[in-house]
Amino acid sequence: MTTISVVIPAYNAEKTILETINSVILQTFSNWEIIVINDGSEDKTLEVLQTIKDNRLKVFSYENSGVSGARNRGITHATGEFISFLDADDLWTSDKLELQLSALQAHPEAGVAYSWTYSINETGEPLEPFAPVYAGNVYADLLKANFLTSGSNPLIKRAAINSVGDFDKNLTGSEDWDYWLRLANKWQFVVVPKYQILYRRSTSSNSFKLQKMRKTTLDALDKAMKLAPPELQYLKNESLSNIYKYMVELYIGSLNQNYQVDIRFVIDNLWNFIKNRPQVLKNIYTYKLIIKILLTIIISPKLMNQLLKYIRKRKSSKQSTSSVIMQP
Known part of the structure; x- marks a missing residue:
């Protein structure tokens, strides 16, 4: 019997699907199957898939x-x-599948295992790390923000999948968060404290369709708060603040890819980030965001992009980021 099924939705994925599947084929745990759902691709996705000779695909x-x-x-x-x-x-x-499976086996009460994430750009350059440590009943923490970051993160027990049903097709941008929340409402989570997920941000992905992303995320929050118990309703403002902050962060992250967005939209998100949780003004990170946005307005996105590239390069050389996140 197959232990793990890896489900890969693929739409016009000819440029990346081979590398993605190879990262599964190279797993140290080998009792898996890959289920690729070719979702109406109009490019050469199918032709690329036909070059892979593995009967587990x-x-x-x-x-x-x-x-x-x-x-x-x-x-x-x-x-x-x-x-x-x-x-x-x-x-x-x-080692993603091996360590997540081991974590679930060591914690039979848990239904979901997740790992730390590094976001990368279109060329594979590391951008930002995400290293949450929430475990057990994470429902309240997940209401505040989607700390799993992407749909490529967790390993989930079949029983947990069966208990919550399908992904919500009415949500087109925050369906991951909605699904993790439904799981967290019924199951405990366990964390693998290691960078194992490389989450690609590209100008063609939903992550950079900022107006749409904000609307669908706010829709997901509305749905979540309607289902949340009365004692957790107070978390809504913090969650709203985190959503608006994330929009600002995505904009700043898009500067190195020449992605165009209305600066008024960015300022609106910055304002709502602060308005919904004024205590963030006590954090130095808030002022760093404000300074970055002001510099973008003053010196132009192109020059700000060059400055951010320089800062990332200096930070990467000091921390040896690439060698850390790609350790087996």
Whole structure:
């Protein structure tokens, strides 16, 4: 019996799908199957998939239904005791499945294992680390922010998947957060304290369609707060603040890819980040965001991009970031 099913939704993924699948093939744990849902691709995604000679790879083609629909279809084809989702442009370190499975086996009360994440750009350059340490009942922490970062992170017990049902196809941008919240409402989480997820941010991804991303994230929060118990309703303002902060961070992250966005939209997000949680004005990080936005306005996004590249290069050389995140 297959232990782990890896579900990969793929839409026009010809540029990245091979590298993504190779990161599964190179896993130190080998009892897995890959379920690729070709979600109406119009490029050479299928041709690329046909070059992979591994009988653990199964490809199913459908008309386009979006990432939630593709994941739901993948679940119906999956035979594993555990399921993990992997976006077609993200990557895993080679020990991701092994260590997450070990964590779940060591904590039978948990239904979900997740790891630390590094975001990367289109060329694979590391951008930002995310190293949360929440474990056990993480529902309240997850209401504040999606600390799993992406849909490519957790390993989930089949029983947990069955208990919450399908991804919500009405959410097109925050379906991951909604699904993790539904899992957290019923199951405990366990964390693998290691960078194992390489989450790619690209100008073609939903992460940089900022107006749409904000709307769908706010929609997901509204849904979540309607389901949350009365004693957790006070978390809404903190969650709102975190959403607006994330929009500002995504804009700053987009500068190195020449992504254009209305600066008034960015300022609106910065204002709402502070308005919904004024205590953030006590944090030095808030002032760093303000300074970055002001510099972008004053010296232009292009020059700010060059400055951020220089800062990242200096930080990377000091911390040896690349060698850290790619350790097996």
